[in-house]
Amino acid sequence: MMPRHAALALGLLLGSAGSSSEAADPAQGADLYRRWCVNCHGPAGRPVLPGAPDFSRPTSLLRSDLELMTRIRDGRGAMPAFQGQLRDREILDVVAHLRTLR
Numbered sequence: 001m002m003p004r005h006a007a008l009a010l011g012l013l014l015g016s017a018g019s020s021s022e023a024a025d026p027a028q029g030a031d032l033y034r035r036w037c038v039n040c041h042g043p044a045g046r047p048v049l050p051g052a053p054d055f056s057r058p059t060s061l062l063r064s065d066l067e068l069m070t071r072i073r074d075g076r077g078a079m080p081a082f083q084g085q086l087r088d089r090e091i092l093d094v095v096a097h098l099r100t101l102r
Helices: 004-016 026-036 065-074 088-098
Strands: none
Touching: 026 088, 065 088
């Protein structure tokens, strides 16, 4: 059985799959990344804090958008949860931005 938050996220992803007007926006994601993520993950995705993933390495992003969104929403280890701070659509924008880092 799929957890409730995963089912909601899957619905969001499937619901927006057919409409380009609802595709994740990496430019908006870059703005959100600078606001919420850069202090720990660095401006180019290279971690500032020990143990943070290095998003400048493609292997750090070998997870699906849904899995990355869930990790950002729920937090993990030292990373705080962003549920209630960012909407799922905004988290997907951040994920789209992360995929532009190299």
